[in-house]
Amino acid sequence: MNDHEFLRVYDFVDRLRRPFLGVADVEDEAAWRIIHYLMRSELEGYPVTISKLALVSNLPHGTAIRRIQGMIDGGLIERRAASETAKRFTLHPTARLSNLAINYAAETKALIAEIVGGRNNEEHEADYYFGAPQRGSPIIPPINLLTSRVTKGVELQFLLNDDNYFAAMRNMWSDFRNNLASAKSFKLVHQNDLYREGLANGARAVSAYDMIAIDMPWLGEFASKGLVLPIGEVIRDSGINPMDFHPSIWSTTTWQRVEYGVPIYCTIEVLACRSDLFDSEGLALPRTFDDVISAGRAFHNPAAERYGIAWNAAHRPLASSFMFFLGCCGQSVLSIRRTPTGYSTENLDAQHMRPQIDSEAGLLALDYMHRMLEIAQPDALDAHWDDSCAVFLRGQSAMGYVWTMRAAQFEAEVRSAVKRRVAYVPQPSGPGGTNTSPIGGFLLCIPSNIDPKRLPLAAEALAWMASREAMKEHVKNGFPVAPRFSVSADPEAIGSSQLVRFVGSLANRNLLRNWQRPPVPFYTGMERIIGEEVHDALSGHKSDRAALKDAQDRIERLVDRAG
Incomplete structure (x- = not known):
């Protein structure tokens, strides 16, 4: 020295x-x-x-x-x-x-970023992220993106959902060592605002964003309105291999056989069960609707603030629950084509978009939901996804329907009362149905009105964000996404999360389904109607038959208006 x-x-x-x-x-x-x-x-x-x-x-x-x-x-x-x-x-x-x-x-943080990371000392410390020490092989960011920022001052702009995964993505980009972007290049908004801003952006002459995230069921609307670019050619040139994704997951990128995005993360709704409680009572984990109710009644003790199940039955999550439970009874919410493994959302036409809610399967799903309310936490009809997850996290329920993205908190959250005490099962089946595992998550898409000069950089960024290396890094940091077979089969990724192993096993057994929430152009309107009518039935404002009939009629009119 x-x-x-x-x-x-x-x-x-x-x-x-x-x-x-x-x-x-x-x-x-x-x-x-x-x-x-x-x-x-x-x-x-x-x-x-x-x-x-x-x-x-x-x-x-x-x-x-x-x-x-x-x-x-x-x-x-x-x-x-x-x-x-x-x-x-x-x-x-x-x-x-x-x-x-x-x-x-x-x-x-600012001092280390200035000396080690090459950040400008005039740049506000909130604009970049102090990442964890990189172990093993570091992720190499695309050189063109780095060069464009350093030499030309070009930063890509992102519109993303406000959740832990996209916050981690923002942190990876704004890490002081990567120097790819500043945190202010990422606009993270609530899911409802994401939908509205995505539509508003499409009305602009030039997009305010180079990349937008859309909820998987919104694809039909965004694609049919021409708001996102077909990216089949980008995918082929980027080296992204669709065969590395489970077919049900990759199919969420497609509307009328045209690819419009890349699945940046997938999340599966499953039933979480307190394995310690089930073991102490000698009960098997639930496989059917009746099993769930029976186990829930055995554990339900409101006087001790212990509930049979944690459930989110506010309007919007309730709509998803109804469509999932309908699928567990063997029926889709719309008259989409039947296949040997369920239903297909490919190449839909008018006759395959008619609602079929007012049905025997609809009554069975509602009956199950009524029985679940009897063993759920008191405010279930006002609870959203995070609310019910918090009840389970505190150890106040024996079971809970939960998306795997949120379930990661059960092991990662410092104050979790259920750490190492949770087992996961596919959604229990209803009468005439199977144990379905519904897919959710987000697609990364390029707006159709993007400045053409920025398109090559956006395409390169999309390929890097969906790469095996980037997804593996997120899995190692506690996000059980694994939409790629090569990630979910990676020994390091498998060892880092029980959920990664569980989701990987569902994919390998071909138990993942995307048809319960078909991505039709009128999906958001259909979701709102179902949420309102089912909520009226569960709160006693309407009979089950009246609610199902009203939902059926309202969606029929919605489909007719949509042409």
């Missing part, structure tokens, strides 16, 4: 440690250990006692107690009683200490 390098390293260390004086009055190892341990425990939800904090400091006990007491007197640490009657107390960072610690982390 020469003198120049030696001085540069020491200057970096000095610059790195100096801001910590703004957090604690002294900048020594004991102050660092105390504050680091206290902040980490607060974020992870672990109680901290004064004796534990003194031990962590590595100071002599008396010195440590005096140091901690000084920080309490100085307004950095506060005592809180463990309960109203307890004499013991726990220690927590004050709001002042939390703000100082966060500011220090931001300064440190």
Whole structure:
């Protein structure tokens, strides 16, 4: 090491440690250990006692107690009683200490990004992401994208759903080492706003985005209105191999036999079961509607805040539930073509888009939903997907219908009460049906009104985001997406998640289905009608037969208006 390098390293260390004086009055190892341990425990939800904090400091006990007491007197640490009657107390960072610690982390992040990542020191720290250390082979970003940003200042613009997966994607792009984009290039919005903004963007002369995400069932509407580009040629030139995707998953990219996007992630709705509770009662995991109700009644104990099932029965998720349960009874919501394995959404015409809700299968699905309400949490009729997931996460239910993307929280969430206590099964079958596993998720599409000069970069970005390497990285970070066989079969990916193994087994056994929510041009209107009418039936405002008839009639008129 020469003198120049030696001085540069020491200057970096000095610059790195100096801001910590703004957090604690002294900048020594004991102050660092105390504050680091206290902040980490607060974020992870672990109680901290004064004796534990003194031990962590590595100071002599008396010195440590005096140091901690000084920080309490100085307004950095506060005592809180463990309960109203307890004499013991726990220690927590004050709001002042939390703000100082966060500011220090931001300064440190900016300094490392400036020195290691080559980021401009005038760029706001919120515009890039401090990623985890890269282990093994790093993901190599496309050189054209990197060159365009560095030399020409060109940043691709994305419209995405506001969820954990797309937040992780934004972080990967804005990682200070990749230097591909800034966080402000990613617009993450709620699913309803994503739909509205996607339609509004299509009305613009030139798209505001180079890439948009659309919910899989929206494809028929976006494609038939000409809002997204056919990308078959892009796929062939990019090296993306459709054969590496499960056929049911790849078929979600196709409307009337034309490919319009790439499945960026898939999520499967399954039944999560508390394996510890089922084992303690000697019960087999449910395979049918009746099994679910029987097990739910055995575990349901509202007085102890324990429910048979966590269920989301607000209007929008309720529409999906009804279509899935109808599929479990062997029937599709529309008169789409039957196949040996279910139904096909390919090459639909007017006669294959008629509703068939007012049926015996519809009554069976509603009967099951009524019985589930009896064993669900009290506010089920107002619960959305995240609400019911939270009930299960807290350990308050024995079962729960859940998308695998959200189910990842059960093992990854610090405060999960069900960690390592969950088993997953395909959706239980209804009378005359099978154990179906409905596919959901998002497609990445290129807007049809994209600036032609930006299309090559958008195509390269799409290929990289859907690559095996990028998807594997997301799986390793806790997102059980695995729409590609090569990812779900990868030993490292399989070892990282029980859900990856489960979804991979469903794919290998050909148990994934995409026809329960057919991607017809009037899907969103049909979804709204079903949600309203089924909710009226479950809340007692209409009889089941009246609700099904009204839904059937309203969707018939919707189909006629759609031509």
